Amino acid sequence: MNTKKLTLIFLFLLASQILFISFSAMSVNFSENNNIVNLVEEQNYISETDLNRVETRVDAFENGAFESWDNPHQPSDLTTSRDVMIDFDLEVSIVSEGARSGRLMAMGTDVNHPAGAYCNIQSWSSPLNPTNLTVSFDYYIDLLPNPQLGDRLELVIPFNTRYIHYNIGSTTNPANTSTHVYCELDVGALQTWNTFDRNVTQDYIDAYGILPTQLDRFVFYAYSYDYTLTRVYIDDVNFVNSTNVIVGGSVNGGDFEVGYSGSFWYFYADTGLGDISQSTTRVEGDWSLNTTAVGFGNEGECSVYDDINRRLTSSNKDEFTFSWNIADWQVSTSDSRAYSRLYINNMTSQFFVYYLIGFGGTTPTIGGSDDIVIFVDDFNTTGTWNLFNQSVFDDVQIRYPGSDIEVSEIAFYATATTSGSKVTVLYDDVSFVTSIIHDEGYEDQGDIGNLIYGWDTGFGTDPSHTVTDFTANGDKAANITIVDDDEMELYQELAIDLVLNENTEIILDMNWYIDTLNVSSSDYLVFILNFDGNSITLPIMNTSVLDLEEWDFGEEDAFLTQPETNTIGEWVNWQIDIVHTFEDAFGELPDTTLSGIDILGFANVSSSLIVIMDDLYIYYDSAPEITQVTETLPLVVEVGVSVEISAEVIDATERAVTLSYRADSGIWTNVSMPETAIDTFEIEFNVPWGVIEYFVTATDAFGKTDIAMDGSEYFAFTVIDTIAPVISLAPANESSVSEVVSIEINVTDTGSGFAGAELFIEGTSIANITEDSVTIFWNTTAVPNGEYNITVVAEDNAGNTASVSHLVTVENTTPTTTTTTIGGDVDPTGVIVVIIMVAAGTGIIIIYIIISKKR
Structure with a gap:
């Protein structure tokens, strides 16, 4: 899955308030009349959306928890009616x-x-x-x-x-x-x-x-x-x-x-009396909805309703739920009742679905011959909370099988007429879950050639928005054909106004294919996102001169040219991070709502355009998902070899992927993994010795993360070291030495690292060495002239050992010396354990053997 969030170039046209924004991945030339004439660099990706990890459905009933009120008798965002x-x-x-x-x-x-x-x-x-x-x-x-x-x-x-x-x-x-x-x-x-x-x-x-x-x-x-x-x-x-x-x-x-x-x-x-009010008798939160009707010999009625306007199909069924409680019922007669009523259109007729909650008579006197009346579970139960949970689509299929339907309105009613009658019903947690937009995969549309349902039409003649079997995925898509000086507008409201801010990861995901485009004509087809006070226009095709007065652009509108605009004969996938695209367009993160989408198109005289659209979704994206982590290792992982770790990461926004690793439970090292192919992130590095543990972290543009591990443990592999240390020893082999000699020892180990060394002269251990670079001073005048073997044995942390021996010849001029032995026999090497007293002229010089570390 790829992202279309790129760096933007802002071009402000002084002659107008319109804001043109061009993605830096392409070159855009504007002529003097503002015509976009050249899109030279294309980026076309096809990436199938994984709908199992995103949320395409929302609760379309506004304020169904009844927690927001304009006043104690008016719930926010809902329409009320009362007698x-x-x-x-x-x-x-x-x-x-x-x-x-x-x-x-x-x-x-x-x-x-x-x-x-x-x-x-x-x-x-x-x-x-x-x-x-x-x-x-x-x-x-x-x-x-x-x-x-x-x-x-x-x-x-x-x-x-x-x-x-x-x-x-x-x-x-x-x-x-x-x-x-x-x-x-x-x-x-x-x-x-x-x-x-x-x-x-x-x-x-x-x-x-x-x-x-x-x-x-x-x-x-x-x-x-x-x-x-x-x-x-x-x-x-x-x-x-x-x-x-x-x-x-x-x-x-x-x-x-x-x-x-x-x-x-x-x-x-x-009339009688009907009232809508808050109630503290509730299922959750602070409030529930009280609907009360009182009869005075004349009908009293109240209702609460929400315009839904959602299309339901076999692949986009609804889930309609609410809690209800008949809290009071006095003088229960056939003219007192409580119910939920939905206005339905099944594309051939209109009717009501009644969910009857309470009724005072024996036979419901409600609805017409075409209407559907359903008694809810626990019908007429008073004084307790009850849960309603059904699919309106499924209920309609029983009476009208095979029908796709549109739910225009959901209402809740209470009615009482008889003098002294009263019915009070409380409602809480009303929810009507359906898709954010209607189109989605188009698989639930009609037969090939039929009109596409779910869009309203604005200006223009028949937009020829029909079902086609030329698809990016599945069996059906939408064909938009505009010919010969015709224009069209298609628009639809979202299920709800989607709140848009820095934390709402909302994605526009769609495939489109230009079949016919007349580059010499002034034709266009654009996709528009409508916000509260702003709009962003995304051109699919555009060969027209933009008439600013006709388009009515202002500072609150943005026109974003895309790298793929005018691509002919290829499926193009847009996955647009709406929040950060808004930020790029207007210079700040949004604090608004996304309310609807439009498609506008025009074909000039004797011209035509044909565009196919498929898999149109608006959804809430989840945290990035690391679907796979792969390590490329040699059969034997030797220290210092190159190891490759790759991760497959899915998200519709920009992602930062990091590899964190450590050796033998040491300090963690974090390295960035660049994207080397769509959704593939790789890093190659030289591994240290030991047990290597690692994990991968993916972070999206909203700061949401996913961490990949081997179950509950870190990924791990072992790096071995079979290479012995390298020893450098001075003086040189077969060299002559005299007086006080510097024995210089350097041990190098690029694998598991230096562990220790030991110095021998003529097989006698002189020093245990704990540093990889030392100098030991040897007073050769304390030993007879002749040949001596200097040997160094070194070991690394993996247990690999190495040794080096140099044969040197001691050649000193023989002085008069007096030797005093301290604590034992004379050591023939004269190193560390021997104090040498050398007669020089009229005095005695005391010479100590010194071992020092290089710095």
Whole structure:
């Protein structure tokens, strides 16, 4: 496996913000119009990816552990939907006049998800010139639990593009703007009738400084900003412009006596309550997801969902898992239920798959005739955590065999309708594992000639993105054909936005083959990596003049010319270290996300291009893998011979491979192993004597390592030494000596090393020598003239011995001497053990034998 991470040359074009980056392994010439016209050096490698050591799959469900929240009722990265309880009805027990009043009720979940029940006149013709508009109504505040949060009764009166808001009860109101004015009114006494009576025209003049010109339809609201009920009543509503009664008494139902008939009061459909929130009852981490639905005679529902948009096939199945817990279930009826719902497209039709967790009736009233309903294991179990773990793809095959499918959305629902019913289901550890991108090996695509699934198309006509049997590996690949002034765009989002930083080893790995390229035309086909705020464009073929305005490049974009660009008739493998390529492109390591990929292409008039693509992967690479270590040794490893160690190392990024060795448990020596062929690293060195232990370490561009050893032990071999030491001895053989003679001994052993030596004169041991180079002084006047054998015997650490003997002749002028023997007989050599006293003139000279070491 090779890497495409090379040194870059930066060329900044002053006329534009575009950044061209050229790999130094090729020569790139830019003409005055920025056209890339010459790619002279090619590097083409084919290296099969080992998918067993990389991770091509991710969890496509965002925030499935529910540990990240925007607020306590909104999990991050997920879409939520909930019913807030709203209700409008006619009331007969609490009235101001007549027999009926209008009742507004609302119950929200929190300040981020308030509830607002409302009513207004169903049919309205906007009166012009409301020059003297008076408005009055009676109101009864029954429940207003949180005015400090914004709970209130509100009347909104629009005048064309300007509004007046009369807020009754709330102590928290927005600031006035040029189009909205907020009037905070005292709520009066609770649970008693109060009267609102205003000259609205005068309020408008006071607010905006001009007369209103048009009155539009007004609205009454009752707001709740918490999981508590706001309930208000209104009666005897009157809108009068001078003498013109717009609403009042029986006119437009101002007295609420007529009920819902005619063109009177309009309100939104009543609903129950649904809520999404954090829960500390969890499987792991800090939080789980609480889905609660409450029925008030009207359906209350909540849901959490994530857009998945993943294609599933027999070779890219999913693994869908989550933990669930029915924590509360009150008034269990057929209209209360909890389930997960997936939206599926099997290329011929669309349908839902329901995984039913809880259901209050006997026969599920859910789904249509084409939908699939599956009861999960432990269905309807309450009060405990249960694990769901299935493959959606496999479940669909039971109903629709042989279908490849696309999962667009995964949702979790809770629903309750009957008054007093409530269902609460907790979820944790939701995971939907699938491939990072759709293409991969193309083996799960359709028949030869069919369109390739998994990509969206942008501009252009039919991109002719079809299945072919011309492949780099396997039986299927993708053919891209563009002809005659046509262009194309293919794009797909990744399963998730991949976090990209200095620690995320993410690789783009693909094979491509240019079948047809018109070098005289302005054609191109490029591959684009889309980041959050940046993009990198990698040209597969490019003979075009780059129109900067058309390409819309800026400082945040980079165009990287590759050594293999425009290679015709050969399969080219790209293994691109995205993190360090980003660093080369923008001068810093990324702190961003990779969200999607694009393919853009264009063929000029009467031109055509054909490119085949195969084995397209984006994956997380693991630590480098040393797959094999080989030692090349002679039959007998003699000290000093050359030994070769090689290692096969697989990784998609730059690798540093090191051999560490030592002899006889000594100090470790580290040497770098250069790459001598793709994925092969070798070192040749002269081995020392002893038991050699070694191991190999591979380190990738992210600092991840692999160490190769012989199981749990070091690799080892033994180096022998059969070569004896070499001895140098002076004085020379057959030389004459006199007086005090320097006996110089040098022992050399390049194998196991010097162990020791012994000096003999005439067979008598004179000295044991522990250094490989010494000088011994011999006083020859202490012995008779004549011939003497000087012999040195040396031994190395392997036990090899050598000896050298030199015959010398002692020739001294005979002086008058007196010899005193110390501690024994006279030693004929006169060395070390003898003190010689020589008479010289009128005195006695004492001469000692001295043994000294050379320095």
